[in-house]
Amino acid sequence: MAEIAPVTYDSKIEGNVVFTQLDAAMNWMRKNSLWPMPMGLACCAIELMASASARFDIARFGSEVMRFSPRQSDVMIVAGTVTYKMALAVKRIWDQMPEPKWCIAMGACASSGGMYRSYSVLQGIDHLIPVDIYISGCPPRPEALIEGLLRLQRKIEKEPALYNQKKALFEDMAG
Amino acid sequence: MSHSPKAAISALESQFKILSKVEFRGETTLSVEPGAIADICLFCRDSLGFNFLTDLSGLDHFGEDPRFEVAYELYNMERGEWLRLKTRVSEDLPEIHSVTSVWPTADWHEREAFDMYGIRFTGHPDLRRILMWEGYPFHPLRKDFPLGGKPSEMPDVAFSAAAPLEGGPFVTVPSTATTKDREPRARG
Numbered sequence A: 001m002a003e004i005a006p007v008t009y010d011s012k013i014e015g016n017v018v019f020t021q022l023d024a025a026m027n028w029m030r031k032n033s034l035w036p037m038p039m040g041l042a043c044c045a046i047e048l049m050a051s052a053s054a055r056f057d058i059a060r061f062g063s064e065v066m067r068f069s070p071r072q073s074d075v076m077i078v079a080g081t082v083t084y085k086m087a088l089a090v091k092r093i094w095d096q097m098p099e100p101k102w103c104i105a106m107g108a109c110a111s112s113g114g115m116y117r118s119y120s121v122l123q124g125i126d127h128l129i130p131v132d133i134y135i136s137g138c139p140p141r142p143e144a145l146i147e148g149l150l151r152l153q154r155k156i157e158k159e160p161a162l163y164n165q166k167k168a169l170f171e172d173m174a175g
Numbered sequence B: 001m002s003h004s005p006k007a008a009i010s011a012l013e014s015q016f017k018i019l020s021k022v023e024f025r026g027e028t029t030l031s032v033e034p035g036a037i038a039d040i041c042l043f044c045r046d047s048l049g050f051n052f053l054t055d056l057s058g059l060d061h062f063g064e065d066p067r068f069e070v071a072y073e074l075y076n077m078e079r080g081e082w083l084r085l086k087t088r089v090s091e092d093l094p095e096i097h098s099v100t101s102v103w104p105t106a107d108w109h110e111r112e113a114f115d116m117y118g119i120r121f122t123g124h125p126d127l128r129r130i131l132m133w134e135g136y137p138f139h140p141l142r143k144d145f146p147l148g149g150k151p152s153e154m155p156d157v158a159f160s161a162a163a164p165l166e167g168g169p170f171v172t173v174p175s176t177a178t179t180k181d182r183e184p185r186a187r188g
C-alpha cells in the first residue's frame, strides 16, 4: 500500500506557524520598537531623561534607544518650549526622519506654547508638524510620557500599515 | 549694611559731571552724561577698583525724552562695593559708546541691549543680535511692542506670528493685596 504524503499537515512545523494579517504583523513590530528622536528644548527634557532612567525605564516599552540622528528614529518627542528661532530647525529634523514616523508633543509648551503667550514662542509645534499625541503637564511626569507612548502604540495598532507603505502603488492600481 | 563706596563717589563727583545721585537702601545710583560713559567706566576700573561689570541692561522710558537708558552695575571685588551708573540716550540717535574695551564681559550684554531695545553701541567689536535671529525686524522689549509679538518672515531662517492673547495681556499689579487680587488678569 502506497504511503500517503502529509501535504496538508506537517506536525514538525505546525506549532511554529502563526497566522495573522500583514498589517497586524507590521504594526506589532513597529509599535514595540519606537526609537525616539529626543527633541529636548527646555525643562520637559529633564522628565524625558528621567523616563529613560532606571526608575521609570521606558525600555520596558521598547523606546529606550534615543537616537540623535533623525534618520534612525521613529517618533519625535518634542519636549520643551519651541521658540521661533528653533522652529524651522525642528521642522528640518522632522523632514529628515524616514516614514513611518510619529510625533509626541510633550508638555504644555510643545502642545500650545504653554505659559509663553509671547513674541518669541511658537504656539504649539502642531503649527509645523503633525502631532499624534499631546501630553498635558508642565512638565508631565515620566509616567505621563509613558502613558502617551502606550497610547501611541494603541494608535499604531490600528493603522493600515501596508496601505500607507505602498500608498502610491495602490493608488496607481486603482487607476 | 551699606556697601556704598563713599570715597569712589566723591572722586567721581570731582572728576566728572554727575547729573543726579540717588541713594536707596544702601545702593547708590549715579546718572551721568552719555558722551562721557567710556571715560567714566575706565576711571572706575583703573582708579576706583571696580574690576567687575556685573550687569549692563537697557531700559525703555516710553513717552519720556530721552527715551532709552543704559544701566551699568559695577562691583569692586576687593572691597565688596557696588555702584550703579545710568545714562540716557535719545530715540532719534540711540547710540552710546561701548564699554567692551573696559570690561570684555560687556560684549554680550551690549548685544542683548541692542537686540531688545535697538540701542547701538559704537565701537563694539561684533554688534549682532544675540537672542533673536539675524533679520528679525523688531526690538521686542520696547514698550510699544505688543506682548504677543508681531508677524515676521525671514525665509529659511525663522518666522514669527502674533500670539493669541484671548482678552489679555494678562498682567499682575504690584501691591500688598491678597494673591487672589494680585494674580495676572486681563486689565483693559
Ligand code: SF4
Binding pocket: A042, A043, A044, A045, A079, A080, A081, A106, A107, A108, A109, A110, A114, A137, A138, A139, A140
Ligand atoms: S511645559 Fe513646562 S516644563 Fe515643559 S518645557 Fe514648558 S515650561 Fe518647561
